[in-house]
Amino acid sequence: xxxxxxxxxxxxxxxxxxxxxxxxHFGLFGAVPNLVFILFFILAFFSARGxxxxxxxxxxxxxxxxxxxxxxxxxxxxxxxxxxxxxxxVFKKIQSLLKNKEDKxxxxxxxxxxxxxxxxxxxxxxxxxxLLEPGKIPMNFGIKAIxxxxxxxxIASIFFFIYKKFNEKGLQN
Amino acid sequence: xxxxxYFSINKKRNNWLKVLIGVAAxxxxxxxxNFFVSPIKNYFYTLSAPIQKNFWSAGGSSSNFLGxxxxxxxxxxxxxxxxxxxxxxxxxxxxxxxxxxxxxAQSAISxxxxxxxxQFVMAGVVGLDDNDIVSINKGSADGISEGMPVVNQQNVxxxxxxxxxxxxxxxxLISNKNSVINVKIQQSQDSTDPEVxxxxxxxxxxxxxxxxxxxxSNINSGDVLVTSAIEKLFPKDLLVGKILQKEKNDQKPxxxxxxxxFFNVKATDNLFVITNYKQIK
Numbered sequence: 001x002x003x004x005x006x007x008x009x010x011x012x013x014x015x016x017x018x019x020x021x022x023x024x025h026f027g028l029f030g031a032v033p034n035l036v037f038i039l040f041f042i043l044a045f046f047s048a049r050g051x052x053x054x055x056x057x058x059x060x061x062x063x064x065x066x067x068x069x070x071x072x073x074x075x076x077x078x079x080x081x082x083x084x085x086x087x088x089x090v091f092k093k094i095q096s097l098l099k100n101k102e103d104k105x106x107x108x109x110x111x112x113x114x115x116x117x118x119x120x121x122x123x124x125x126x127x128x129x130x131l132l133e134p135g136k137i138p139m140n141f142g143i144k145a146i147x148x149x150x151x152x153x154x155i156a157s158i159f160f161f162i163y164k165k166f167n168e169k170g171l172q173n
Numbered sequence: 174x175x176x177x178x179y180f181s182i183n184k185k186r187n188n189w190l191k192v193l194i195g196v197a198a199x200x201x202x203x204x205x206x207n208f209f210v211s212p213i214k215n216y217f218y219t220l221s222a223p224i225q226k227n228f229w230s231a232g233g234s235s236s237n238f239l240g241x242x243x244x245x246x247x248x249x250x251x252x253x254x255x256x257x258x259x260x261x262x263x264x265x266x267x268x269x270x271x272x273x274x275x276x277x278a279q280s281a282i283s284x285x286x287x288x289x290x291x292q293f294v295m296a297g298v299v300g301l302d303d304n305d306i307v308s309i310n311k312g313s314a315d316g317i318s319e320g321m322p323v324v325n326q327q328n329v330x331x332x333x334x335x336x337x338x339x340x341x342x343x344x345x346l347i348s349n350k351n352s353v354i355n356v357k358i359q360q361s362q363d364s365t366d367p368e369v370x371x372x373x374x375x376x377x378x379x380x381x382x383x384x385x386x387x388x389x390s391n392i393n394s395g396d397v398l399v400t401s402a403i404e405k406l407f408p409k410d411l412l413v414g415k416i417l418q419k420e421k422n423d424q425k426p427x428x429x430x431x432x433x434x435f436f437n438v439k440a441t442d443n444l445f446v447i448t449n450y451k452q453i454k
Contacts, residue, residue: 030378
């Protein structure tokens with residue numbers, strides 16, 4: 001368990017570094033993939049469906065992802081941590097209401113939930129930055145947000161299928 | 174039955190109490206952590222800077238490689254355009270050689286910087302975020318403070334220092350949506366029109382546009398924009414960009430224009446922070 005958590009922390013750190021340096025060269029209309037958010041969402045989506053609404057594991061994922069998002073931004077430590085915990089809580093509640101007997105992790109649910117979660121995160125984080133420094137940081141919620149959402153949705157979909165493949169292999173073994 | 178009901182209510186209350194205690198503990202922890210936000214961030218940036226620098230360079234190379242692959246079809250046309258442009262430039266050089274004023278204009282920027290005796294701190298670019306904010310690997314320990322102008326070796330303006338930590342800083346680019354800087358238009362050599370002032374407004378996504386140009390002023394595509402230093406935020410005559418296409422509407426009091434900024438963040442590895450401009454002004 002500790003090994004898994006350590007690997008996840010390292011992955012969050014690596015992804016935070018990648019999205020702030022390497023992936024900045026692959027921006028579309030100023031939008032860059034938010035790998036840390038995508039990884040957090042994938043982990044939360046696949047973690048023990050049908051179990052507790054929001055486990056300590058989910059809390060850990062949200063806190064670790066939020067910490068790395070905040071460390072590499074120019075803001076205080078905390079807004080992303082709080083936002084991801086709230087998103088995780090609401091997301092788990094919605095996930096527990098969605099039933100599908102044939103497939104435990106249907107892609108359509110993933111798309112829908114990721115879209116809502118990402119938009120909520122982007123909107124509130126942008127609002128927070130705007131309120132923090134209204135003269136310096138613009139309220140980034142226009143066309144760029146649409147591009148950003150589509151771009152992130154695309155990357156998240158790739159992650160979804162990769163993780164699902166690994167998850168199925170892991171269950172078979 | 175009643176006992177069961179009370180037990181159920183108590184259990185709900187206990188759950189809410191646990192959540193409230195959890196939230197209070199989290200907020201308390203975050204408040205405490207934020208007292209040490211600068212050293213924590215500085216530690217992570219110092220630790221990550223070498224890896225991030227490599228990732229940044231690798232990203233630039235990969236992006237260039239992919240770009241060249243994707244644009245392979247248009248290379249022939251680009252080559253032809255470059256030949257035409259080269260011929261045009263050769264003829265311009267011939268005419269410029271005979272104009273002393275032309276030579277003076279060419280060297281004005283470097284002379285102005287030398288005259289102002291600017292001191293520079295060279296810093297490596299390690300990151301860029303989606304709000305047009307660049308991270309550099311030098312901070313207050315190197316004499317950098319907020320508001321200092323940031324340029325490259327060709328005196329192309331990138332922006333100004335926005336946040337400073339001990340070993341790294343954040344630079345807000347002139348393309349940031351809230352960035353507004355005063356510029357003047359250096360018109361072509363054969364132009365007899367008076368100098369025109371305007372402002373460059375950031376548009377996000379590493380783009381910007383020119384605004385507040387009086388409607389009767391004559392501006393043309395290709396005109397070069399340099400800082401005018403009216404607001405004293407930046408030294409004068411730093412290169413900013415060139416006009417791509419003007420958008421004139423007689424019903425509006427001012428003209429606007431699309432601008433191609435001279436900076437190319439993604440192809441830049443090092444930047445220079447002017448550390449003594451504020452003292453000079």
